[in-house]
Amino acid sequence: MNAFAPTRTSWRPRSLRWQVMAAVIAINLCAALAALVVIIANARRATEIEMLSSLAIGARFVQETVERIADEQGGTASLAQLPLHINGLRHVRIRIEDAQGNGIDLAPASHDEADGDADEVPDWFTALITVPPAERDIPVVENGRRIGEVRVAGEASDEIAEVWEDMTSLAVLALIVNIAILAALYLVLGRLLRPLKTLSQGLQELEEGRFDHRLPPPAFRELALLAERFNALGAALRLARDDNRRLNERLVQVQDDERRQIASELHDELGPCLFGLRANLESLERMTAYAPVASAAERVATMVDILDRIQGLNRRLLRRIRPMSLGHVPFAAVIADLVADFEAHSAGRRFDFVSEGLAEHYGDSIEITVFRCVQETVTNALRHGGARHISIELRHDAASGMLKMAVSDDGSGMRANALPGLGLIGIEERIGALGGRWHIGSTDPKGTRIDILIPLPPANVQAESAERTVIQ
The missing domain is CATH 3.30.565.10 (Histidine kinase-like ATPase, C-terminal domain)
Known part of the structure; x- marks a missing residue:
């Protein structure tokens, strides 16, 4: 698991455009590799078929040439005359040997063009395409005696050079097409991702509390729906903020009203009650020295009434703030x-x-x-x-x-x-x-x-x- 952590870490910070482009490039490279494998496999098969076919045609041509010369010369075929008649065959190499095994090569100029094309092919490509060699020996008889032979060998370099030329042409064309596709994809992704960048900026506006920010509708239906939902979210957040502001104002107002009512009741009811209680206590203190007991009892009754009023007021205030009996x-x-x-x-x-x-x-x-x-x-x-x-x-x-x-x-x-x-x-x-x-x-x-x-x-x-x- 840890082995993949650096890859994920390096991949995530990349932009979406970069990731899509990298994915397309990777797919194209995989496709190019698969195409190269298919081309090499088909080229090997085609080269082998072409070489065997050219070998059969070349051997038949040499055999007929040897027989024709022998007929024209009365049953003899001169080794010196053969190069003049069998020169210039493609996809084969021809070697003429006398009875002692000494070779009489054809003119080198006959294969210069093919050798030049073969020299342009990289060695690694030649090694991939090269097929097992094949050859045939055709005897040359003069007056019933074998005076030499013509060795015809299949030559794959010409076919390999043609395959290389075709493949390089296709590779150049594929490269040009892929560059054009990547350029178009880069521009299209830029246009597609621009609304997402605008959305990111809009979310930052919402994060900073600017809920009046709105996104313009993009030209794409899916992104237009996203922008519509964003605008609806902004409107809902603005309404929620306004509601919270109004609720906070009402809360402060309610708290002030409750404090005002409590202060009013304390001032209008509890204050006079306490004053009356104090006055009666002072009067009771003066009366105890010389007043009759009945007058003192009257004062005590008055104080009891005042205390009852204070207790009632206390219960109402407590009930208004929070009932103490709840939960009990x-x-x-x-x-x-x-x-x-x-x-x-x-x-x-x-x-x-x-x-x-x-x-x-x-x-x-x-x-x-x-x-x-x-x-x-x-x-x-x-x-x-x-x-x-x-x-x-x-x-x-x-x-x-x-x-x-x-x-x-x-x-x-x-x-x-x-x-x-x-x-x-x-x-x-x-x-x-x-x-x-x-x-x-x-x-x-x-x-x-x-x-x-x-x-x-x-x-x-x-x-x-x-x-x-x-x-x-």
Whole structure:
């Protein structure tokens, strides 16, 4: 595995154009090597066939020439006359020998051209094409006596020279064609890869937070789809950034509103209560010396009332920040206590709370989400809808694995085309974070109904305890 690591490392940094060009060049080299093997195999076969055919033709020609000369001279054939009649044959070598074995070669000029062509052929190519030699001996008889012989040998150099010439011509042509193809491929790849370079620059723009950047549509359908998806991604990221900015602004505003409300309640309620408590304690201290016991009891009762108000205020503030009973008290009891607190501070209003099949606990995220949803929807119904009757239903649907909540009222309902307030936006964000969904609509004849569905994790599909609580 390590042996291939340098190759992969050196290959990956290369551009796609370079890799494609290198792959095409490698394929062409492999094709050229395969073509060379085929050419050599065919050339060997063709050379052998051509040499044997030329040998047969040359031997037949020499035999007929010897017989013709012998007939013309009355049965004798002169060795001196043979070179004049059998000179100039191609693809064969002819040697005339007398009876003693002395050679009488043909004129060297008869093979100069063939030898010149053969000298241009590389030795390695000649070694690849050369076939086993073949020859034939033709006796020369004069007056019934053998005076010599003509040796005809096949010569492959002429055929090899022709094959070499043809192959070099094809190689030059193939080289020119491949250069033209590679040049065209280089230009075409440049045009094809230009949109990818533009895409890379666009991704860098997105990485730097410039989500308004858009890519021009390329001329190629596949790359045009890629550019279209990139532009859609940029638009989605821009919307997400804008939404995050708006949510952050709303979050800061909600936090400021909560701090303002808490500060107002501390100033308007807790401050006077503490002042009154201090004043009564000082009065009680002065009265204990000479006042009757009844006056002291009256002051003590006043202080008890003030302490009750402080405790109530403390509970409301804690519930607004975070209910302390969550996770410690059964969930249905926490919601029932919230509804009871609304009823205690909303004189003349009627509240109905129904819970069915609820488990003891659902985890902090689900419980605080449901708590805030009940708190916000009831507050909206009282503050903005002027509702006189509010009904809250909370059910655990084990079949669907959902926690279902419905809050309905008989208030004035939502105005047409009214924009959702920060409370409803907060509900949507909380439910969306848990993968749930919600719907707000009108009831007949008047009022508003909000339905919320929250998926439960597998551990809560089967409720730990099933109970039904009704508060009227």
